[in-house]
Amino acid sequence: MRLMRISMNPESTGHLLRRLFRLAVGVLALLVLPVSPASAHGEESQQAFQRTSTVVFYDVKFSDDTVDVGESVTITGMVRVMKSWPDHTLEPPEMGYLTVSTPGPVFYVQEREMSGEFTPQSVRIEKGATYPFKLVIKARQPGTWHVHPGFGVEGAGTxxxxxKDITVNDTGVFENTVTLANGTTVDLETFGLGRVVTWHLISLVVGLAWLLFWLRRPILDRAMAISEGRGATLITRSDRRIGIGFAVVALVVGTGGYAYAEMTQSSSVPLQVVRTTPVPLAEEEVSGAVAPEIESIRFNAEADTLTMKLRVENTGAAAVRLQRVQFGDVEFVSPSFASAADPDAQAMTVTPDQAIEPGGSATFTVEIQSEDLIVRSLVPVNEAELRVTGLLFFEDETGEQVVSEVNELTSAILQDFH
Ligand SMILES: [Cu+2]
Incomplete structure (x- = not known):
């Protein structure tokens, strides 16, 4: 092994000290200065194609935005596994799980339904299927929490x-009790907690003892011996004996714990797995008699506009009108429907803003200010697939009975470069 000599003249030592001092001041400033809590939509870190062409939620409604602890909020809407699911980059969707995305366990999921069916666990899903969903969540901790409905797909993420930001007032009591088959009522917030703590402590003690036994020896010396090929000489007979002792203790504790649980808890049921297949809405019910086709999409980065040329055919018996367009979770509404729309939805222009007569077809130009789409990284200008996938909503003329028809659009975006 060769040693390197570091020469240090007084000048460079002074320089080094100054740099160290500056670094120390910098670190101290970071520790002392007040920090504001970070806040952002985490979903925006996902790529555009993931958020627009895998699973799209629409017509999402929250029953409340302010509740007390222990009160429930119901989230309803539609979840669609897109027909344009990118099988070439992601595995085809087969197993999915309806959930809520919250900052920690601040809500408790009481009810979880897809197509009116209770779906406590993962369910089998299919491409192009639309499921009405319902989630009932019970407020557990006071605070203001950002809540999203979420859908996890095996192999693709959530x-x-x-x-919506939901405020949970600091009043009320959170209760989470359940009656077991043997008639006793238990509180799920604390049920079995003592046992959980005991097992953590037992594992901690065994683990720490094992670590201490090895880590009290000089690490560098031993590493050197191993690199010189003398590793076998480091382990003595007593090391071996103690190692076997640890293995025996772990086995005895594990099997002993199992035997103890079997003896004291006579009536137990193994964990259950239920794989249901919720029935999606019939495709005709979803997309109806409207067949839209994208003729072109142009994106102008300078003006921040997305211009779509659509050709829509209406084979139904009622006149329909383009109501809104949705990319990911961002909605754009036609001015004629703005009053009834979600206040968060943005405006788009539709030319000509006319109904499509039964049996007829029409060509429209839809213009969208894409600034918000860019900010939310929903226009895939820097991705390998310059495509936009979204949903188009139409409404028929019978006023009262509003029928939202959904269709997917998948088309390459042409960029206007200047
Ligand atoms: Cu968010």
């Missing part, structure tokens, strides 16, 4: 729908 996609979220429109979010």
């Amino acid at each position: 996609l979220v729908g429109a979010g």
